Amino acid sequence: KNQVEQSPQSLIILEGKNCTLQCNYTVSPFSNLRWYKQDTGRGPVSLTIMTFSENTKSNGRYTATLDADTKQSSLHITASQLSDSASYICVVSDRGNTGKLIFGQGTTLQVKP
Amino acid sequence: DVKVTQSSRYLVKRTGEKVFLECVQDMDHENMFWYRQDPGLGLRLIYFSYDVKMKEKGDIPEGYSVSREKKERFSLILESASTNQTSMYLCASSSPQVYNEQFFGPGTRLTVL
Numbered sequence: 001k002n003q004v005e006q007s008p009q010s011l012i013i014l015e016g017k018n019c020t021l022q023c024n025y026t027v028s029p030f031s032n033l034r035w036y037k038q039d040t041g042r043g044p045v046s047l048t049i050m051t052f053s054e055n056t057k058s059n060g061r062y063t064a065t066l067d068a069d070t071k072q073s074s075l076h077i078t079a080s081q082l083s084d085s086a087s088y089i090c091v092v093s094d095r096g097n098t099g100k101l102i103f104g105q106g107t108t109l110q111v112k113p
Numbered sequence: 114d115v116k117v118t119q120s121s122r123y124l125v126k127r128t129g130e131k132v133f134l135e136c137v138q139d140m141d142h143e144n145m146f147w148y149r150q151d152p153g154l155g156l157r158l159i160y161f162s163y164d165v166k167m168k169e170k171g172d173i174p175e176g177y178s179v180s181r182e183k184k185e186r187f188s189l190i191l192e193s194a195s196t197n198q199t200s201m202y203l204c205a206s207s208s209p210q211v212y213n214e215q216f217f218g219p220g221t222r223l224t225v226l
Contacts, residue, residue, distance in 0.1 A: 034214065043117075043203050043217030044156075089155070093213055100171075101215060105155035 002027040004104035006090050012110045017080055021107045023073040023090030031093040035064050035075045038087045038106070047075070047088075080111045116140070117218035119204050125224045132191040134221050136204030144207045145187035146215065147171075147179060149200040156203065162187055194225045 004025045013019050025033070032051045036044035048057045048064040050073070056065050061078045077084055090104040120135035138145065146161040148171075158171030160179040168179050176198060180188045187206075191198055201222050205215040 031213070036217075041220070041222070043205075043220050045217070046214060049214060091215075100158065100161065101213070103156045105153070 002092075002094065002102045004090055004092050004102050006088075006104035006107050008107060009105070010108040010110070012112060013080055015080060015082055015111050015113050019077050019080060019109065021075045021077075021088050021090075021109070023075070023104055025071050025073070025090070025092045025102070025104075027071075027092040027094055027102050029094055030068065030071075033064075033066055033073050033093075034091050035062070035073075036089040036091060038089060040086070044089055077109075080109075082111050082113060085109060085111045117204055117206055117216050119202075119218040119221050121221050122219060123222050123224075125226065126191075126194050127226050128195060130191075130194050130225075132194050132223065132225075134189040134191075134202055134204075134223070136187045136189070136206075136218055137185055138187075138204075138206035138216070139185065140206065140208070140216070141184065142206035142208045142216075143184075144209070144213070144215075145181065146205040146207075147177075147187065147189045148203045148205065149173070149198075150203055150220075151200050159189065194223075196225050199223060199225045 007022045034049040035047045038044040050066045063076045066073045087106040089106045092102045117138045147159045148156045162168045162181040178190045204218040207213045207215040
């Protein structure tokens with residue numbers, strides 16, 4: 001069964017600190033993996049997208065890594081800011097043409113001053 | 114920029130009412146999706162459409178129907194709203210030409226009393 005699992009479920013860090021969120025998946029055949037950020041009460045917004053051949057991608061203070069062999073991804077946030085408080089969702093796409101995605105349940109990050 | 118808009122941010126309805134949620138995208142995307150999002154359950158796919166007048170059931174279609182009469186518009190219909198349909202509803206669109214990256218609307222918070 002295609003699944004995406006994220007850890008931790010929730011995380012609290014102090015402003016300015018770094019953190020890493022984890023994502024394991026069992027989706028096959030794999031097409032791409034993306035991380036979304038969802039602010040409270042808003043729709044998810046894409047942060048990064050990586051295909052099979054990419055193992056790292058950055059978007060400002062966000063850096064995503066992908067290990068397609070172990071089927072693991074991580075999202076590293078550097079020098080956290082209060083505005084980073086949100087849910088981060090790992091999403092995997094298979095190779096189908098209909099565009100269906102498999103979503104993780106998300107990690108809720110709270111950055112405290 | 115891709116824009117996905119949803120007709121209402123907040124909606125309150127009574128049990129048994131017929132509810133229409135509208136979604137419009139302006140990027141000529143082929144695929145459109147309706148999800149609901151509940152705490153602890155993540156995003157769950159209700160219905161999706163990969164072409165005008167085409168629709169496919171997602172993971173939780175019971176109690177819902179959809180309509181896609183025009184490429185840019187995808188409607189979710191609750192024929193007879195029930196309290197267990199109280200949720201955040203998210204619409205998304207995507208194109209196979211862009212890694213099927215899904216762009217989300219802002220969401221509709223529906224409360225059924």
